[in-house]
Amino acid sequence: MAIAQAHNGPDANMPQRADNRRDVLLDAAARLFRERGYDAASMRHIASAVGMLPGSVYYHFSSKDELLCAVYEEGVRRIHEAVEDALTDRTEPWDRLTAAAAAHLETLLGDNDYGAVVIRPYPTVPDDVRDQLITLRDGYETLFRGLIDALPLPPSVDRHYLRLHLFGALNWTPTWYRPGGDGPRAIAEQIVGHLRHPLEGDPS
Amino acid sequence: MAIAQAHNGPDANMPQRADNRRDVLLDAAARLFRERGYDAASMRHIASAVGMLPGSVYYHFSSKDELLCAVYEEGVRRIHEAVEDALTDRTEPWDRLTAAAAAHLETLLGDNDYGAVVIRPYPTVPDDVRDQLITLRDGYETLFRGLIDALPLPPSVDRHYLRLHLFGALNWTPTWYRPGGDGPRAIAEQIVGHLRHPLEGDPS
Amino acid sequence: MAIAQAHNGPDANMPQRADNRRDVLLDAAARLFRERGYDAASMRHIASAVGMLPGSVYYHFSSKDELLCAVYEEGVRRIHEAVEDALTDRTEPWDRLTAAAAAHLETLLGDNDYGAVVIRPYPTVPDDVRDQLITLRDGYETLFRGLIDALPLPPSVDRHYLRLHLFGALNWTPTWYRPGGDGPRAIAEQIVGHLRHPLEGDPS
Amino acid sequence: MAIAQAHNGPDANMPQRADNRRDVLLDAAARLFRERGYDAASMRHIASAVGMLPGSVYYHFSSKDELLCAVYEEGVRRIHEAVEDALTDRTEPWDRLTAAAAAHLETLLGDNDYGAVVIRPYPTVPDDVRDQLITLRDGYETLFRGLIDALPLPPSVDRHYLRLHLFGALNWTPTWYRPGGDGPRAIAEQIVGHLRHPLEGDPS
DNA sequence: GATGAATGAGTATTCATTCAT
DNA sequence: CATGAATGAATACTCATTCAT
Numbered sequence: 001m002a003i004a005q006a007h008n009g010p011d012a013n014m015p016q017r018a019d020n021r022r023d024v025l026l027d028a029a030a031r032l033f034r035e036r037g038y039d040a041a042s043m044r045h046i047a048s049a050v051g052m053l054p055g056s057v058y059y060h061f062s063s064k065d066e067l068l069c070a071v072y073e074e075g076v077r078r079i080h081e082a083v084e085d086a087l088t089d090r091t092e093p094w095d096r097l098t099a100a101a102a103a104h105l106e107t108l109l110g111d112n113d114y115g116a117v118v119i120r121p122y123p124t125v126p127d128d129v130r131d132q133l134i135t136l137r138d139g140y141e142t143l144f145r146g147l148i149d150a151l152p153l154p155p156s157v158d159r160h161y162l163r164l165h166l167f168g169a170l171n172w173t174p175t176w177y178r179p180g181g182d183g184p185r186a187i188a189e190q191i192v193g194h195l196r197h198p199l200e201g202d203p204s
Numbered sequence: 205m206a207i208a209q210a211h212n213g214p215d216a217n218m219p220q221r222a223d224n225r226r227d228v229l230l231d232a233a234a235r236l237f238r239e240r241g242y243d244a245a246s247m248r249h250i251a252s253a254v255g256m257l258p259g260s261v262y263y264h265f266s267s268k269d270e271l272l273c274a275v276y277e278e279g280v281r282r283i284h285e286a287v288e289d290a291l292t293d294r295t296e297p298w299d300r301l302t303a304a305a306a307a308h309l310e311t312l313l314g315d316n317d318y319g320a321v322v323i324r325p326y327p328t329v330p331d332d333v334r335d336q337l338i339t340l341r342d343g344y345e346t347l348f349r350g351l352i353d354a355l356p357l358p359p360s361v362d363r364h365y366l367r368l369h370l371f372g373a374l375n376w377t378p379t380w381y382r383p384g385g386d387g388p389r390a391i392a393e394q395i396v397g398h399l400r401h402p403l404e405g406d407p408s
Numbered sequence: 409m410a411i412a413q414a415h416n417g418p419d420a421n422m423p424q425r426a427d428n429r430r431d432v433l434l435d436a437a438a439r440l441f442r443e444r445g446y447d448a449a450s451m452r453h454i455a456s457a458v459g460m461l462p463g464s465v466y467y468h469f470s471s472k473d474e475l476l477c478a479v480y481e482e483g484v485r486r487i488h489e490a491v492e493d494a495l496t497d498r499t500e501p502w503d504r505l506t507a508a509a510a511a512h513l514e515t516l517l518g519d520n521d522y523g524a525v526v527i528r529p530y531p532t533v534p535d536d537v538r539d540q541l542i543t544l545r546d547g548y549e550t551l552f553r554g555l556i557d558a559l560p561l562p563p564s565v566d567r568h569y570l571r572l573h574l575f576g577a578l579n580w581t582p583t584w585y586r587p588g589g590d591g592p593r594a595i596a597e598q599i600v601g602h603l604r605h606p607l608e609g610d611p612s
Numbered sequence: 613m614a615i616a617q618a619h620n621g622p623d624a625n626m627p628q629r630a631d632n633r634r635d636v637l638l639d640a641a642a643r644l645f646r647e648r649g650y651d652a653a654s655m656r657h658i659a660s661a662v663g664m665l666p667g668s669v670y671y672h673f674s675s676k677d678e679l680l681c682a683v684y685e686e687g688v689r690r691i692h693e694a695v696e697d698a699l700t701d702r703t704e705p706w707d708r709l710t711a712a713a714a715a716h717l718e719t720l721l722g723d724n725d726y727g728a729v730v731i732r733p734y735p736t737v738p739d740d741v742r743d744q745l746i747t748l749r750d751g752y753e754t755l756f757r758g759l760i761d762a763l764p765l766p767p768s769v770d771r772h773y774l775r776l777h778l779f780g781a782l783n784w785t786p787t788w789y790r791p792g793g794d795g796p797r798a799i800a801e802q803i804v805g806h807l808r809h810p811l812e813g814d815p816s
Numbered sequence: 817g818a819t820g821a822a823t824g825a826g827t828a829t830t831c832a833t834t835c836a837t
Numbered sequence: 838c839a840t841g842a843a844t845g846a847a848t849a850c851t852c853a854t855t856c857a858t
Contacts, residue, residue, distance in 0.1 A: 040243045259826095261850095268849065576781040603807070676853065
């Protein structure tokens with residue numbers, strides 16, 4: 001479902017368009033935030049990546065922070081949507097977790113720049129911005145919490161740390177992943193597999 | 205046992221000391237690189253954190269990149285040393301991996317700023333600097349490769365992905381860890397435990 | 409006839425005008441490059457000479473080198489134009505050379521700062537900038553080559569060195585010229601006269 | 613004759629030594645002043661060119677200006693001496709001028725860095741320094757004045773401009789001279805030749 | 817004779833942002 | 838919707854110079 005936000009003009013009901021230039025800017029910002037990090041991606045870079053002058057960006061976003069929030073929001077939306085789509089028609093808990101992990105990694109490692117923006121830390125943004133980002137991300141994390149809760153696990157297992165463990169393994173992949181070898185889905189299956197199946201005690 | 209470098213009293217037979225101000229600068233840089241990231245930690249910040257003027261830093265380090273390399277090198281040295289110390293007198297493979305993971309996390313999550321610097325990406329540094337960083341880190345990663353290789357595992361397990369999985373889970377902890385709850389050692393034991401013990405099939 | 413660029417009244421059909429501040433900056437840069445040399449003329453100086461902040465200069469010129477090139481280009485344009493204007497309607501070769509030398513010196517020694525910029529060496533600029541400057545100057549030097557070639561000279565005379573000799577004598581004048589005595593035209597006539605008329609053998 | 617200036621120690625009467633490190637510094641300064649100009653040649657450059665630290669230069673010279681003066685003085689001494697040596701045993705006026713011009717150019721264009729320093733303008737040095745430089749140069753210019761005065765010339769010739777003309781032609785050569793072609797002596801002969809022999813009226 | 821360590825002002829340049837047009 | 842032109846503060850870094858040791 002489109003975010004809209006602004007004048008969607010005379011002809012509505014087009015899937016997710018409406019503000020063309022804004023979307024182009026968002027794409028460029030996502031790419032540069034991913035490639036260079038938030039601090040090193042300047043408004044000048046972003047503007048010139050879409051053929052605008054720096055000042056013109058401010059017509060669409062009132063500050064760099066707001067631009068980050070918009071990219072982040074779109075990133076959360078996309079990854080959330082991808083995971084929910086992947087869960088459709090699946091019922092077995094480990095199967096669901098694997099499907100979710102695969103969709104998560106596909107969003108993170110694909111040519112999609114938005115996903116990578118969501119999992120970065122932003123140590124320099126003001127507190128209110130950070131709070132916004134956390135709020136945006138919260139719903140998505142809840143989704144995963146539910147998947148973990150649904151797993152049949154020995155009572156000794158701390159599901160909180162299990163979720164953080166899984167998120168860590170998944171979210172760390174962008175630091176080493178290079179296209180060409182195993183794809184996101186295979187990697188996700190490996191990672192969930194390590195958790196699912198016993199590693200110790202069966203060196204047969 | 206540490207190679208000196210720490211204050212073992214006034215002038216006790218230390219081989220490489222004396223360069224007091226340099227070390228203070230290094231500490232400040234490590235802290236600010238961790239707190240704000242490389243790009244957002246300015247030379248001005250770093251200098252004023254130790255009561256110097258910005259230009260004075262350049263007497264000790266000829267560029268910001270060189271300062272990063274020096275912090276990084278010290279960070280690798282410390283975490284490597286901590287892990288090696290932890291392995292002393294341990295022989296059982298899973299035990300060794302757990303001890304290594306615990307030492308790794310203790311360095312990463314303790315009040316030590318150097319550790320966190322080592323696991324960050326530096327997307328904006330020039331290629332030759334990045335190459336230097338990778339070289340510095342290489343020896344340390346090899347150490348972990350050895351620990352993983354020594355595990356008795358089912359032949360189906362890909363040890364490459366297992367290492368990356370473990371590193372991800374461990375290195376992601378700084379994004380969520382807050383002192384006060386479980387300590388680094390307990391968290392490391394949880395994470396290695398997830399890999400070691402079967403999660404599926406025994407919900408008893 | 410000049411190609412516009414000069415103030416011919418308020419908005420008289422000029423093709424490339426309007427960029428008022430840029431021209432003011434160019435003037436200030438030319439003056440400071442002349443007065444203090446390229447290295448010692450700082451962007452701060454130049455900016456404050458026109459009442460701008462240093463950063464604002466970069467809206468008009470993307471670097472100090474580019475500013476130098478722009479001044480240089482304008483300088484070549486002016487001196488070239490002045491010499492070509494002076495040659496109009498002259499046909500006798502020595503007469504033409506004298507007129508050209510006079511126009512050259514008038515540009516160099518007048519209140520025009522651009523001329524002086526053209527004849528300076530720039531030992532610290534990067535090679536690609538130096539190449540640009542040489543290219544800009546080339547057309548002008550060719551003009552003088554033609555004037556020298558047209559002279560009726562004894563076959564023993566090396567026209568290459570004659571041109572360099574003349575350029576040297578002319579371009580050296582800014583090091584000693586002070587307004588108040590003989591003007592540029594008289595000096596040019598003297599210099600060309602020394603070459604034209606026999607000095608030896610007629611001490612009558 | 614050596615300049616001495618400082619403690620010439622226990623064993624005097626060695627030709628021009630005494631302060632070894634000072635001379636080495638002077639050489640390096642001369643080279644860098646010539647290669648990069650006064651402003652762009654930093655004390656750091658000069659110091660590191662002789663393997664010193666910047667502060668150490670100040671043991672020998674109390675300021676950059678003083679270093680310039682010392683180089684300049686040595687430059688004047690050398691070119692003056694070279695020209696005087698070249699005049700020995702010559703009596704014919706044009707012959708003497710030619711010999712002087714040749715010696716002048718040999719000093720300017722040879723591997724001697726001092727000569728080039730003497731003919732540069734130093735627009736940024738304080739007035740008292742400039743006055744010192746002019747004073748140093750004066751004696752040398754007087755020498756040339758004498759040579760010009762001795763020429764048998766038509767009364768119409770202004771010897772003042774003739775000297776400036778000749779100096780210009782000679783001093784401009786460093787801007788275009790490249791080793792490999794005609795040497796300094798041949799170039800000097802050409803230049804003086806242009807002044808001496810009629811160029812007009814004998815195109816036979 | 818020289819170094820180690822710094823200073824304070826300066827270098828060119830880039831930053832996010834503003835605002836009249 | 839966007840530009841042209843700027844601001845003011847920051848960026849990494851270099852400058853000539855000082856001075857205790």
